[in-house]
Amino acid sequence: MTGRDVFLVCNNVDEPGGVQRWAHHLAGLLAGRGHRVTLVGVTRAGEPHGRPRDVPYAVTVLHERWRPPALGWRPGPGWSRLDVRARLRDRWRTAAMRQGAGRLSELLRAARPGGVVIAAQVWAMEWVRLADTTGLKVIGMSHESYQASRRSSRHRRVREFYADADRMLALTAEDADAWARTGMTNADHMPNPLPLSPAPRADLDARVVACLGRLSHEKGVDMALEAWAEVSAAHPGWRLHVHGSGPQEDALREQARSFGIAGTVEFRGPAADAVAALSRASVFLLPSRQEGLPMSLMEAMACGLPSVAFDCAPGVRELVTDEVDGLLVPPGHTPALAAALERLIRDGDLRREFGAGAAAAVLRFRPEPVLERWERLFALLHRDQFVT
């Protein structure tokens, strides 16, 4: 089978976030299969992040800086339609987008038949829609659970901007079904490939619980602290390592102080090397309010960590099987979260049993089967041209 031209378009490709890690990983994997991959960032996140330069795929950016408003203007009912300033700003935005889309069109024009454009995020899709995608198939992706989209403006934007895409990919079958029920008949699902394999195994003797993610409301670190306050008193030797940074950092530190657990919680800043951080822990804690198919959970499982997680998204259920390789807790139920943590803290054998289970279970997401799924999807979309 010949290689295809694959364009992977993200909001940006240099932020240290989950989507960016996924994009670089997938780009590398597809390139390894003989596809010609171009990774496109709509804009830059800030100063270029230290990515290896000799990658087997091209990396490019449409806008060095994006200054117009992030989202399009949607006048409400009544007088707001007459807002001249908003109207002008929206015009400015549209004009700037046209330029970026023009650059994207140039890239796409070079593609040979059988090519694919993948918009990894709905914001990036706004550019793909404006670009000339003749002869290519367009795939839009949603890297969060349906519920999470539902609670933000992305629900409406996905429905609007992905409506004409050839395929819309959620992370799990359950999320895809939810999108299908709302009328997105192009909905399908595609899991994230496991970002590391083989991974170093944690020895599960360190008295450390690890929590890894952006310090923002949806990641629920505040609830982790609440639960930790209940656990910590009985297990003074244990530490909670919070890796990550974000807008709530100060509030969380203050919260830890007010709970009297500042001594047992360590805010360790963004983890440059997630795997190293994870392999030093014995339990992984995922207190998120919203998730997709969390990469950090995948990595923790690959390191052989047992996890305690709020059952907040289909992706979490898909990864963790309750009482087999981790403990799932009703979302928001902090006393139950504390009780689950305590069980794993008390019982080293249980940690080892779940840890081994996790390392085995997560292999379902190793790259080969996920790549096979991508290939089948490409073939299905181009069936008229690629039937054997």
Added chain:
Amino acid sequence: MPQRPDVSVVVIAYDDAARLPRAVGSVLAQSLGGVETIVVDDGSTDGTGRVADRLAAAHPGRVRAVHLPENSGGCGRPRNEGARRARGAYVMFLDSDDVLDRHACLNLFAAAEETGADLVSGRCVRVRPDDPGDRGRAWYPRLYERRTVLDSIRQRPDLLYDTLATNKCYRRDFLTGNGLAFVEDLHYEDLLFSAQAYLAARRIALIPHRVYTWHWQQEAGRGSISSRRDELRNFADRLEIHRRIDAALRAYDAADLKLHKDAKFVNHDLLLYLRELRRRGPRYRRRFLELAAAYMAELDPRVLEIANPMPAIAAFLLGRSDLEGALAAAEYGRSKVPELRAELTERDGRVYWGRLDGRPGHPVLDVTGLGVHTAPLDRVRPDNTLTRLERHGPLVRMAGRVRNPLGRIPPDAQMAAQVEFVDRRHGRRVFRTPAETAHAGDRIEWWAEFAPARLVRPLGFTDPIWDVRLRLTVGRERALTRPRPGDGALPEVTLPVRPRLTRLAGDRLTPYVTEGDYVAFRLTGGRRWQRAAHRIVRYAASTPVGGRLWRRVREAERRMRRRLNSRRTKLAVYNRLLVRLPVRKGTAVFESGLGAHYSGNPRYIYEELRRSSRPVRVFWSYAKTPHGFPEDADLVRRDSWGYYLALARAEFWVDDQGFPSGLRKRPGTTYLQTWHGSAFKRMGFDHPELKLAGPGEQQRFRRMVERFDCFLVRSRHDVRTLARGLGVAPATLLPVGYPRNDPLINGGDPAALAALRRSLDLDGRRVVLYAPTFRAEGDGGAAGRLELPFDPMRFARELGDTHVLLVRPHYLSAVGLPPGARHAVRDVGRLPDVTPLLLLADALVTDYSSIMFDYALLDRPMIFYTPDLAEYAGRARGCYFDLAEHAPGPVLDDEDALLAALADLDGQRVAHAARRRAFAARFGEYDRGIAARAVVERFFDGGGRR
């Protein structure tokens, strides 16, 4: 296209030249490459064949046209012809008036390839093409919630409900290998074909994606075959198809599925025909009854046990040739508020549907559990029959009878009635005139006399139809009934009216019978120029431009009205305008349970205010009806403009749950939040739901709580749990206990208690109050039904001589009690105030209701009946303490133990005395019997802030 197509879509058409290109277009636009279209023209005479040929010529290789020499009269033959010519690996069927979703073939094909299924089925959506605003309704959506793979129809017998052949994709060698084809000489070939396909398939896949849009219309002339149910042959065909399905079930050795198929027949097929039967003539009805009764005899006798209750009753009565009873059952539940058109009979303590006429009550007819006999009148509407419609000069006399099953409305009830004329298109334009009522046996007679020319003022043209209703008010309850014509035809009487716009629109209301069998009136005019005007208006509305214009005007009007009366508008006006008005000193707005009732802490504070004759002007908010609220207060309906005005200007807000969030409380207003009970379940920010909420929602909640200037607490437990969970500022806590609990300590008013005892007909027997907590996730039925977790009949049998059980469901729920238990079990859900009930009760049975904290003050036996403790407390929400550890009485989970504990109340009293007192001391720490006075003295003396 050199290779074999993946999917062949067979499009059948008969005399549908106009719509065929749209159907074929939807196939050509498929996102899956390699789809071929086979158009089969079923002997059309309107040029459909030429259109098909043109399409084939325009898309060579992708579209083929097949012509049948003569019309086959059905869908079977053309589909078979098309399938025979198909070359694709998979086959699908499409009707010329419908369309496929753009990704239908791709989704079905991908699912088939991925799962290896012989048959893949997707969601079908029914849309009315004549209604541009219709977004469609999915066909049996419960089958298409998740993608599912079945190895046999037995894993999901429910699938038999989806009898469409069109929303599916069949592996072609599966069809040929099993010899599957449509029957050609009967209607409803889909039913048999889909059943056979389900049975033959070795694997079935279901996808939640919409694949098929079914354009569904009720044309006056030629409807599609499936909706032309009025021809008797159709019904005969349907029965024949069902007989053949029965044969297929036997042939595939699947007799076990017959029961499910029969249930589907009763729930779906039979109901369809029954609901249309009122419009049919006597000959049709007779013949229908014969045909139906014959097939009833072939059904599995167990079907009546598993079918839905009302269709089962209808089927059962058809078997007895009781057509009227069957119709009443079939029509019950057709409208949003079901209408009771049948008698109810009480026999051996159970309630049965219809007259039993001396026969023993059959279990199928037993409707005790449905609670029809006790349901509030606005949830089950009694049937109304028009008996008289006469005109004497300018006056019209109207009379009728309302059914009163089992004396549901007692003779001494406070009753009032009004006749209403309602503009059907607007619904809000109503003209009312009072009516008289009187009890007459098992009916309530009503009559009214009025001058229609003065009462009813139509505009003309915009309001051609007027419905007539009788609004019946019985105590706190209201029933809106619609009269049906009595026996025989409607009298030839017209009501003279004067339209406001022009007499061209008509000058009289002429009665007619609607499709639902109700009496309604049409605005008509007898003169030639009036008829001409009507014709012109009708024509103008039927042109595309006129229709569009008319719809726009109505849309705009509706939008405007909605916007003006929306809560958002009211909040905006409140926050920007009303709060600028000066505060009226000495006024207060009281509300309890969001306006549900006059009870709780606000009530007892109000009573203290009145007792001490403090000059405070009080507005009481009511949600639905002002009945039962104090007459010496100003009553305002919740969410009305008057309500917001009163709130804006009040010096005090007093409530026990929450005034609308988003209302700004001005600095001059003092908000007394008295709350409605101590907490066992986690509240506020301790509740997982609020913890999970986004920052915006959490902020809204915080703002709502920040408005409280005072929060009543009963104990340090409240301070630690409830107040902390809600985020109430510690400075605002007022530790005086609950005003509503004052009587529990002082003993209450003996005269009022004696009166209540008499009205509940309580004798010397022990009184047990059963008050469970509210469960929102009940298993449906009428909104919030309380299913008793024990058998009330057993209670009545075993303890009825010595005990009386008062059942108090949460105010949002209702309970259906068997009349056989009447002497020992009473429903007290309609009494708004629970405090006197607590005083009357010798013992309390509850589960997790906060009533436990109040009742503990009385130091009487308490029993906790919690069959679902583990599930309730463990997973779902979480509780503040371990019930089993602290409960001041036994925590039981089986009925035998419950009855044994109730039998020995004195033993309970002794055994748990110490725990009970500890419980009362812990949770009722601050209750001293003077809460109401303390609150009133603190806030309402000197009329200022504390």
